[in-house]
Structures are given as structure tokens and as C-alpha cells.
Amino acid sequence: MTIQMQSDTQCRLSILNRQSTIDNRKFQSGFVLVFVIVAIILIGIEMYVLAGMANTMQYQSHRTYLKACEKNLIASGLAWARENAPKSPGDNPGQMIELDVNELDILGSALDVTFTADGDVPVVRIRTLCSRGRQTLKGDNIYKLKRYDQSETTPGTRENSTGH
Secondary structure, eight states: OHHHHHHHHHHHHHHHHHHHHHHHHHHHHHHHHHHHHHHHHHHHHHHHHHHHHHHHHHHHHHHHHHHHHHHHHHHHHHHHHHHHOOSSTTSSTTOEEEEOOGGGTOTTEEEEEEEEEETTEEEEEEEEEEEETTEEEEEEEEEEOOOOOTTOSSTTOOOOTTOO
């Protein structure tokens, strides 16, 4: 009977050891599962934040590009207006001229120039339109053109009245 009690006790200990081993494995498997789920959630949060930052950077990039295009269109419009300004203030007042901007290679852009006069000074109104993606930048600016002597080839290169 003693032998039977010892074997009975050993059997129970063996069963308890197996159960504790099984419980440890379940605990370890559960821990790994929770760890993997938390890691996936953290990666998802990081992707969400980075995607938002990427959209902001793309928006700023498009905005900067559009402002640069607008400045190029304004410079081109002013150069054209200085070359083609009416000789007298009364010539074709208020006539809007749409310039071809294909050579500037700015997709989705337009440039309109309108001449008016402020007394004897020619005034030019330049309207620009630039678009990229879903963004559009419109500009409407008014500039006064300076008149130069016919003998002057480049503004500001004329000699002083003293001849120096």
C-alpha cells in the first residue's frame, strides 16, 4: 500500500507538473500574442502620423511651386508689357490680352495683361493663374510702367547729366 501511495502521489505530482507546464505555455503564448498585437497597433499609429506629415509636406511643396510659377508669370508679363506698351495712353485702353505661356512650360497656367493709363503713365494689370493637383493660385496685380528715353537701351545705364 505504501508503494501504491507513492505511485499515486507521484502520478498526481506528474499531472500537476504537466498542468503547470501547459499553463506556462498558455501564458507565454498569450504574452507573445499581446506583444504582437501591441506592435501592430504602434506601427499603425506611426503610419497614420507619417501619412499626415507627408500630406502636409506635399501641400507645402505644391504651394511653393505655385508661388514660384506665379512670380515667373508676373516677370514674363511685365517684360512683355514693357516691350509692347502703347505709345500714347489712349491707345486701346482696357483691352485684355491673353499671352501664350506654353513656352514657359508651366502646366495649368494662364497670363492676361491689360493696359490702362494713370495720366501720362501706362499702367498694366497682370492676372495669373497657376494650378497643380487640386490647388490653384490666382493673382491679380497692378503695376505702373516707367517710360525710358529711346536712346537708352537698358534702364539705368544712361550717363549722368554731367557726362561721367
